[in-house]
Amino acid sequence: xxxxxxxxxxxxxxxxxxxxxxxxxxxxxxxxxxxxxxxxxxxxxxxxxxxxxxxxxxxxxxxxxxxxxxxxxxxxxxxxxxxxxxxxxxxxxxxxxxxxxxxxxxxxxxxxxxxxxxxxxxxxxxxxxxxxxxxxxxxxxxxxxxxxxxxxxxxxxxxxxxxxxxxxxxxxxxxxxxxxxxxxxxxxxxxxxxxxxxxxxxxxxxxxxxxxxxxxxxxxxxxxxxxxxxxxxxxxxxxxxxxxxxxxxxxxxxxxxxxxxxxxxxxxxxxxxxxxxxxxxxxxxxxxxxxxxxxxxxxxxxxxxxxxxxxxxxxxxxxxxxxxxx
Numbered sequence: 545x546x547x548x549x550x551x552x553x554x555x556x557x558x559x560x561x562x563x564x565x566x567x568x569x570x571x572x573x574x575x576x577x578x579x580x581x582x583x584x585x586x587x588x589x590x591x592x593x594x595x596x597x598x599x600x601x602x603x604x605x606x607x608x609x610x611x612x613x614x615x616x617x618x619x620x621x622x623x624x625x626x627x628x629x630x631x632x633x634x635x636x637x638x639x640x641x642x643x644x645x646x647x648x649x650x651x652x653x654x655x656x657x658x659x660x661x662x663x664x665x666x667x668x669x670x671x672x673x674x675x676x677x678x679x680x681x682x683x684x685x686x687x688x689x690x691x692x693x694x695x696x697x698x699x700x701x702x703x704x705x706x707x708x709x710x711x712x713x714x715x716x717x718x719x720x721x722x723x724x725x726x727x728x729x730x731x732x733x734x735x736x737x738x739x740x741x742x743x744x745x746x747x748x749x750x751x752x753x754x755x756x757x758x759x760x761x762x763x764x765x766x767x768x769x770x771x772x773x774x775x776x777x778x779x780x781x782x783x784x785x786x787x788x789x790x791x792x793x794x795x796x797x798x799x800x801x802x803x804x805x806x807x808x809x810x811x812x813x814x815x816x817x818x819x820x821x822x823x824x825x826x827x828x829x830x831x832x833x834x835x836x837x838x839x840x841x842x843x844x845x846x847x848x849x850x851x852x853x854x855x856x857x858x859x860x861x862x863x864x865x866x867x868x869x870x
Contacts, residue, residue, distance in 0.1 A: 545642055547867040548860055550650040556860040559686075559693045562658035562852055563665065567824050569602060569851035570659070570790060574821030577603045578847045593617035600846035607637035608854035612648050612846060632853045644857045644866075648849075655852045656844060657686025659790055660764045663820055663840035664694040664740055667786065667831050668762035672739035675700035678731060678752065678775075679745035679767060680713040687742050687766060692721055695740065699724040703734035732756050743767060743775040750801070754779035760834045765841040771800045776839065778805040783837050786830055787816050788823055790842040798843045 548556070572578055584597040599611040614630040621627050630648030635641060672695045677688055680702060688700060700723060704710040707729055714725035728734040735741055735756040742764040743751045754777045757763065763784070765776040781787060781802065789795040795802055795816075805811040818828040820840065831838050860866045 545869045546644040546857060546860065547869055548644060548646045548856065548865070550647040552860055552865045553647060553650055553654070553856055556863055556865050557654070557856045559654070559658060559661065559689050561855065561859070562654050563661040563690065563693060565852045565855045566655060566659040566848055567662040567820070568604075569847050570662075570819065570821035571824045572602050572604055572821070572851070573791060573845070573847045574819050574825060574827070580845060580847050583846070591617060592619055598846035598849065600850040601637065602847055602851050602854075604851075606854065606858070608634070608850045609637040609640075610634040610850040610853055612651075612849045614648065614652075632849060634850070634853050634857055644853070646853055646856065651849060651853055651856070652844075653683055653686040655848045656683055656766065656842070657688075657690035658852070659820070659842050659844075659848055660687055660742060660766055660840065661690025661694045663788065663842070664691060664762060664764060666820070666823055667788065667838040667840060668695055668740050669760050669831070669834050671834075672762070673698045674738045674740075676703070676734045676738035676741045677701070678703050678734060678741070678743040680704040680709050681744065683744045683766065684713065685717065687744050687764075688717055688721070691740055691742060692723060697723060697740070699726055701726045701728050701734040701738060703728040703731050740764070745775055746773055747775050748772055748800075749774055750777035751775050753777060754783060757783070757837060759837070761837055762831075763837065763839045765799070765801060765839065768801050769798050769843045771798065771803050773799070774801040774804060776801040776841070778808075778810055780837070781805060781839060782811055782815070784839040785832070785836040786838040788818060788820055788828075788830070788838070788840050789816065790820055790840075790848070791845050792816070792819055794843045794845055795841050799841055802841055
């Protein structure tokens with residue numbers, strides 16, 4: 545069995561490779577080649593925590609099988625340990641034996657950024673130069689890295705409800721990625737004129753206004769993952785001519801910003817065009833011209849975790865990385 549730390553994964557796998565793997569996994573999902581049961585959520589009331597199990601199997605040239613274990617323990621903060629620790633377990637699909645254990649927290653950050661990057665690559669204007677990132681939490685750097693991989697951006701504006709956090713994040717990211725980062729005091733300042741807008745927050749109300757979105761912009765909704773959460777304004781969703789999801793079932797079950805307008809009758813279900821895998825397979829149409837607004841929404845799926853993890857394990861073995869445990 546192979547044990548891979550965050551550092552091992554960073555050394556093994558690039559964002560470019562992760563984006564390709566995410567696209568491939570969603571193509572297989574849309575082809576019906578993946579089995580993704582509903583996640584199991586165990587309530588640990590005594591500790592005010594929850595333990596979640598996300599399994600999947602993907603039938604491919606190299607079959608992928610595994611489960612991601614995510615715990616949500618808010619009181620861990622008092623103990624100075626992560627409140628949302630995650631571990632990825634991959635299995636040999638031929639024998640059912642555990643083949644590897646990976647840092648699930650970093651895997652989640654990588655694949656969440658990568659699936660957005662894959663969508664941005666397929667949907668954003670080719671000449672996109674200005675990015676906007678709303679939210680500077682744990683997922684933010686992965687989102688930024690993916691945007692910069694998908695398009696050669698000249699600058700990225702950064703907004704957070706805490707300006708000091710946006711400022712610190714901007715300085716750190718500019719030094720790391722050598723692209724101009726502009727911390728913004730207001731969301732409007734961040735979004736107006738941006739070619740690619742990515743929101744990654746847990747907000748229960750829209751993080752920007754539809755009237756700030758320029759003609760031809762591409763929008764990514766990444767953060768909202770419960771029916772109560774709502775990042776993307778319904779007016780922007782209605783204005784978009786192409787609205788694509790990672791998985792229809794996942795978004796329609798979990799994403800409040802896309803569920804609520806349907807329930808209100810503000811948007812009809814056929815306004816949602818389909819899945820990213822279908823777009824990659826040319827089963828549905830994406831951007832048709834440089835004027836239309838496009839939207840991608842992801843809530844994540846175990847198919848992404850399992851498939852990307854399997855690819856990482858392959859690469860790590862090729863490079864002799866990680867710790868072998870007998």
